[in-house]
Amino acid sequence: MAWWDGTFEITDEELAARYPVAITSDLHASDDGSKMALVCRFTDGDYRFSLADPHLEKDEQTLFYHVFTGDDARAARKFINRFIATGHGINGNEIDLIRFEADSGNMFIYSEGEICIDIIDGQLALLELLPERERINDVFVLPLKRYLYHCPVCQRRTLMYRGMYDICVQCGWEDDGTDDEDEETGPNGDFTIRSYRENYLKIKNSDMNYRWFTTPCISPKSLHLETNVQ
Ligand SMILES: [Zn+2]
Known part of the structure; x- marks a missing residue:
């Protein structure tokens, strides 16, 4: 079981308000380019974005990653290189990982992301992990942080x-x-x-909406685009 039942459901409108710039169908950015969202259009067993397989063990951390191909690879590479060059990507608040559930049409934010900058240049090593057929295309692999562990009490x-x-x-x-x-x-x-x-x-x-930590992930305030002050 690779996915948890996401807690923070969002709508297309909320995504568009927060990340109005679509770089690719999977990659969205805030107007100022300082925040981004990766939308995983998940189908079971899709190796291009899976929390379970493929993944990379590095320093005992389990990473997962998103694979862009073809034109998406070129657009994503360009944007992400600029994103990193302007000092972003290692702060989890700057990346939302969003799961799109095709069956229901719902989207869930399941965690905040974080780019593993130290291995983002290791594209060749990352490509080795992909199925053979994917390596022949123009591919850009975006490695993200380790995924979160289940809480032993509530299993989230x-x-x-x-x-x-x-x-x-x-x-x-x-x-x-x-x-x-x-x-x-x-x-x-x-x-x-x-x-x-x-x-x-x-x-x-x-109280079905009970949550121990009460600040909602999506709120009118958080939808307001913030500009990073350097
Ligand atoms: Zn818990």
């Missing part, structure tokens, strides 16, 4: 690391790395994963 992909005391934005669990359902953990008081989940589900059942 909300944790950047395991065992680093990340707090799950969905349920509020503080992760000390344990997966033992019945072990008491230091940071969560007397709660175990099991008892915390029971508590969380009670709250969730009485």
Whole structure:
């Protein structure tokens, strides 16, 4: 299972307001070019953008990446090179990764992105990971950061690391790395994963929109385009 059931559903209008410049069908930018969105038009098993396969293990981080081909490759390469040259790409707030679900037509932001600048020049190495038929085309591979880990309580992909005391934005669990359902953990008081989940589900059942961290991902304020002050 490569995908989680995204929490932050957005509409075409919200995407267009936030990222009005379409570089390719998958790559959108803010007016000033300081923010971008990658839209994954995901179909099951699509190797061109998959959280599961192919991926690249580097320094024990699992990266995933987006593959542009043909004219898209040239346009994306040009834009992304400029994006990086102007100092962007390593701050997760500058890239949204958006999953487009063809069946329902819904879009979900599933995490903030981050370009792995250190290996973006390793295009040849990245191409080696692709199926043979893809390598003969004009291809540009955009490597992104590792994907998020499942929270042991609510199973959402909300944790950047395991065992680093990340707090799950969905349920509020503080992760000390344990997966033992019945072990008491230091940071969560007397709660175990099991008892915390029971508590969380009670709250969730009485309020379907409940989320521990309450700042919404998409809000009128966040739709307002911000210009980076250098
Ligand atoms: Zn959680």
